[in-house]
């Protein structure tokens with residue numbers, strides 16, 4: 001089944017006649033072509049990609065399973081959409097992504113009330129096809145290679161921002177399309193801030209260094225975290241590291257189709273609590289990744305629905321001790337009918353540089 005056919009099957013199931021997509025990730029998912037201005041409209045028996053002169057040549061060459069039409073001053077987007085949607089009564093749009101003013105203007109131009117359509121795409125995007133798994137894995141391999149190249153560079157005196165710059169540079173050179181997000185590369189006491197921002201702080205002997213980073217291939221985001229020690233590690237640092245790793249492995253073991261996100265989270269949280277670090281793990285166990293860095297479903301207490309086979313969800317528990325240090329370890333897991341498949345190949349035994 002093509003992506004368009006999958007969307008059409010969902011239209012049928014949800015008793016909709018068409019859906020109009022504007023957001024970058026959804027238009028990319030549907031048309032399998034990256035552009036930032038335009039729309040993809042899918043009706044039950046046809047699909048249309050609309051974009052302007054900046055993207056039209058590439059769209060005609062790359063977009064799949066959609067008719068491609070040019071938007072210009074004589075053929076504005078709204079008029080072309082109205083034409084395409086003639087005969088469609090129940091038309092959906094992206095209620096969480098389209099600004100309210102644009103939503104109202106579109107309703108006026110199309111002379112129809114729009115229905116919520118976000119769930120339709122979210123459900124499809126939660127289940128990755130083999131092409132998507134291949135892109136995520138390729139992005140992850142680049143990130144791992146970059147880390148392997150940067151590890152010898154991490155030593156006392158190196159600044160946090162230098163580590164971020166090295167990872168970014170190497171991922172680009174290795175074929176990544178950019179950073180999945182601004183790398184989090186923090187050292188010493190800063191590692192207790194889960195989303196600390198790399199600055200001028202320098203690595204000291206005996207520090208933990210946490211690196212959370214990723215890159216993109218074909219628009220798909222990788223996401224990994226490794227925490228390494230520099231010079232030596234205290235008993236407590238080893239205990240915390242070991243607890244986080246055991247919590248991560250316990251969570252991964254539960255990442256099977258049919259297990260709820262909350263159950264996965266709890267498996268990890270139980271281990272952290274039993275080790276005496278209850279309250280030091282404030283965020284969710286994991287989030288889905290794909291065309292966006294944070295997607296649904298999540299492996300968090302809020303998600304009481306079963307994870308579907310085909311989801312790719314991160315496994316990233318952490319323990320954060322304010323003023324002292326923090327540890328997080330993050331892999332990307334492909335949830336399958338047969339069980340969890342780890343898309344991350346980088347080792348995660350405590351590394352002392």
Ligand code: ZN
Pocket residue numbers: 212213223224225316330
């Ligand atoms: Zn991450």
Ligand code: ZN
Pocket residue numbers: 223287314316330
């Ligand atoms: Zn993450």
